[in-house]
Amino acid sequence: MERKxxxxxxxxxxxxxxxxxxxxxxRRSQNVLYRPTCSDCAACMSAxxxxxxxxxxxxxxxxxxxNxxxxxxxxxxxxxxxxxxLFREYLETRHADGGMADMDVFEFAAMIEETPIRTRVIEYHATDPDTGERELVATCLTDILDDGLSMVYSFYKPELARDSIGTYVILDHIDIAREAGLPFVYLGYWxxxxxxxxxxxxxxxxxxxxNDQWDELSDPLDYAAERHPLENEPVAAQVAKINLPDMQSTPRTAPPDPKTEY
Known part of the structure; x- marks a missing residue:
């Protein structure tokens, strides 16, 4: 049973x-921030x-x-x-039985547009060498944090999986963060x-x-036991440990926008 x-x-x-x-x-989903807090599992770890x-x-x-x-x-x-x-093509090919499979155009628009923070849509196009026509082949909804880029959701043409385009989008975000002087790229949950x-x-x-801190990933097999620990902290104890920002602090200076071409 999932709990957040x-x-x-x-x-x-x-x-x-x-x-x-x-x-x-x-992690952000539209105008909500969430973190898994299942009672008998600690498998989902932000990366x-x-x-x-x-x-x-x-x-x-x-x-x-x-690429x-x-x-x-x-x-x-x-x-x-x-x-x-592109989103529908991606879901129907790769995640036909997933939780987003029934998302209609209005729900998709809400996922993209309902954001109270600084968010960008990073698009990737391929150009036909004969006609010069540009085709959208990958998209990533990306939040700009004070210490990095958060890849909220990405999707791409399924046939380009053979070229590892999903990996390419992450690699390119690393370049974007480097250009902007941001230290991290957040990938979601591992x-x-x-x-x-x-x-x-x-x-x-x-x-x-x-365990309430960022640790460098060692051998992935070392974390297998964490999928079903005997006991997790009660929700109240987890909430008590959360550090909230000083709401009276001066607004941060926004990093520059990503460059338009690679």
Missing amino acids: LFTALQGENAEALNDSLSKQGF RIRVADFNPTKSQRRTLNK GNLTRSSTSPWASEAQYA VPGSKKMGYKARFSALEVYN
Whole structure:
């Protein structure tokens, strides 16, 4: 049985709250921040990459070369027909039985557009060498935090999985964060033993939020026992440990927007 700890994300202090709780393992979904707090499981651990210490593997360098023809653009969080068509194609091919499979165009628009913080839609296009026509092949909804980029949700053309385009989008976000002087790229939750989540462990300088602190990921097999611990802290004890931001503090200076082309 899944259980989550969550809070509303709204008002003039939304960015400060999102910045603070993201550092404590929370994730954003529209105007809500949440963190798994299941009574008999601690498998879901927030993961992030330390940009300064990241070194791509040979395989990841090949992925960069394979997708070097793509162009990147950064837009405001506004849903488009092309995005939704790509989203449906992605879900029907890769996640037909997932929780988002029945999402209609209005729900998709809400996912993209309902954000009280600084959010961008990062799009990737391929250009036909003969006609010059551009095709949307990947999209990532990305939050800009005070210490990094948070990849809220990404999707892409399923046939480009052979070129590891999902990995490419992460690698490109590492470049974006480096360009903006941001130290982290937040990847969402990593679950030890999950095949769907296993790709995250292949990135160097990966940290996971475990036992109220960020630790560098060691051997993924070392975390298998954490999937079913005998006891987790009660929710009240977890809430008491959460550090909230100073709501009277001066608003942070926003980092620059990502460059439009790669």
